[in-house]
Amino acid sequence: MFSYDVVIVGGGIVGLSIASQLLDRGVSSRICIIDKEATLGLHSSGRNSGVLHAGLYYKPDSLKAKVCVDGARRLRAWVQDRHLPLLCCGKLIVPTREDLDSQLDELAARGRANGAIVHFCDESQLHELFPEARSASGRALWSPTTAVVKPITVVNRLQQELQQRGVCFHVAAQGWVAKPSQQRLLLADGTTINYGHLFNCAGLQADRVAHHFGVGSHYSLLPFKGLYWQLKPGCPIQPRTNLYPVPDLNVPFLGVHFTPSADATPLVSIGPTATFAWGRENYRSLQAVEPAMAASNLALLARQYLANQGGFRRYVHEQAFLALPPLLLRAAQELIPAVRAEHIELSQKVGIRSQLFNHRTQRLEDDFLCVPGPHSTHLLNAISPAFTASFALADLILDEAAPALNLQ
Numbered sequence: 001m002f003s004y005d006v007v008i009v010g011g012g013i014v015g016l017s018i019a020s021q022l023l024d025r026g027v028s029s030r031i032c033i034i035d036k037e038a039t040l041g042l043h044s045s046g047r048n049s050g051v052l053h054a055g056l057y058y059k060p061d062s063l064k065a066k067v068c069v070d071g072a073r074r075l076r077a078w079v080q081d082r083h084l085p086l087l088c089c090g091k092l093i094v095p096t097r098e099d100l101d102s103q104l105d106e107l108a109a110r111g112r113a114n115g116a117i118v119h120f121c122d123e124s125q126l127h128e129l130f131p132e133a134r135s136a137s138g139r140a141l142w143s144p145t146t147a148v149v150k151p152i153t154v155v156n157r158l159q160q161e162l163q164q165r166g167v168c169f170h171v172a173a174q175g176w177v178a179k180p181s182q183q184r185l186l187l188a189d190g191t192t193i194n195y196g197h198l199f200n201c202a203g204l205q206a207d208r209v210a211h212h213f214g215v216g217s218h219y220s221l222l223p224f225k226g227l228y229w230q231l232k233p234g235c236p237i238q239p240r241t242n243l244y245p246v247p248d249l250n251v252p253f254l255g256v257h258f259t260p261s262a263d264a265t266p267l268v269s270i271g272p273t274a275t276f277a278w279g280r281e282n283y284r285s286l287q288a289v290e291p292a293m294a295a296s297n298l299a300l301l302a303r304q305y306l307a308n309q310g311g312f313r314r315y316v317h318e319q320a321f322l323a324l325p326p327l328l329l330r331a332a333q334e335l336i337p338a339v340r341a342e343h344i345e346l347s348q349k350v351g352i353r354s355q356l357f358n359h360r361t362q363r364l365e366d367d368f369l370c371v372p373g374p375h376s377t378h379l380l381n382a383i384s385p386a387f388t389a390s391f392a393l394a395d396l397i398l399d400e401a402a403p404a405l406n407l408q
């Protein structure tokens with residue numbers, strides 16, 4: 001039997017950041033992280049674009065807005081201190097249709113309200129930064145502080161430092177049972193873990209974990225798959241900055257974009273798509289398909305389409321089918337017309353978003369949700385920019401949980 005002040009379920013970037021901030025605050029050193037996988041970083045935290053977002057997209061009163069700018073600054077400094085790969089390449093946002101031009105003003109206003117640095121560019125400034133880029137209106141937004149890291153390197157280093165600081169890791173912990181009233185977890189190998197407080201940071205499974213604690217019964221996960229393509233190494237176009245379309249602000253997806261990696265010779269990815277996933281961890285063809293969940297989610301999406309809740313039809317028409325190569329290529333050409341089919345290839349990288357659906361409001365949740373439970377705190381909807389924001393998000397979660405952190 002083990003006893004800890006704090007147990008964290010999920011060793012992705014959010015769980016690791018909570019452990020790190022608990023240690024920094026001196027709240028406790030009796031901390032344990034349990035993860036169902038044998039190694040960390042197998043889900044969103046190891047499969048994302050690695051972009052440290054500058055905070056342009058989020059409504060100023062949202063949790064995302066509160067933590068993105070500070071989180072990006074802190075994670076960037078942390079990466080720099082350790083000499084881990086970092087590409088300080090900035091980001092351009094362009095409208096792909098003229099009627100989307102006014103959204104640039106909205107993004108700039110949101111960004112400035114959130115404390116981000118953002119500049120407007122005219123066509124000649126755009127082409128100085130990115131000669132092959134296209135803006136339908138001639139205008140673009142430039143975010144000079146957007147950067148790119150290697151996400152799996154960040155996860156591995158953070159885990160290593162936490163181990164050195166005395167955090168215990170129980171990995172490969174599949175099929176555990178929660179006894180919330182006894183503040184206890186029973187692992188499948190017979191181990192019992194007692195806790196003072198539990199943080200649920202289980203990403204794609206966070207809603208299921210929360211339900212075991214009687215929390216968030218009106219939420220369920222609606223996973224969206226992010227497939228990536230990439231520019232072939234010999235491609236004559238070699239972007240040195242991020243290039244994003246003006247997004248549909250009604251849905252929490254940013255649209256297919258170009259992102260150079262933080263490698264010494266950057267590999268440029270195109271994506272991720274936001275297409276239907278047949279299971280929460282359905283990364284490859286038939287792997288981890290969940291037929292019952294997929295059937296109910298397809299029915300849910302069909303209802304959303306018919307009701308056109310929050311302009312949902314626009315998402316379906318513009319983004320739902322981008323897994324089809326000709327449509328992906330067309331989306332890429334809207335940003336860089338010179339890209340040809342022979343320049344691109346499918347990437348091995350694929351991620352799945354832990355997007356939550358709210359059955360009460362019948363809408364996709366747009367913001368992070370930090371929900372209290374019995375001797376526990378549950379982070380639901382840890383979608384982008386949770387990687388960027390992780391240190392500041394962890395602080396916010398700890399502040400929320402402070403009254404309940406009844407540590408022995």
Ligand SMILES: Cc1cc2nc3c(=O)[nH]c(=O)nc-3n(C[C@H](O)[C@H](O)[C@H](O)COP(=O)(O)OP(=O)(O)OC[C@H]3O[C@@H](n4cnc5c(N)ncnc54)[C@H](O)[C@@H]3O)c2cc1C
Nearest residue numbers: 010012013014036045048049051203205226351383386388
């Ligand atoms: C395609 C894609 C691109 C993205 N791009 C960006 C980006 O550029 N910038 C950005 O800021 N964000 C990005 N994001 C979002 C970002 O990756 C996530 O918000 C972030 O990684 C969430 O971290 P997490 O710790 O909550 O989840 P995860 O990394 O999924 O970690 C959850 C952990 O919980 C474990 N777990 C699950 N269930 C259990 C259980 N029952 N018991 C024990 N352990 C369990 C899992 O094994 C996993 O290790 C992207 C996401 C995707 C999918």
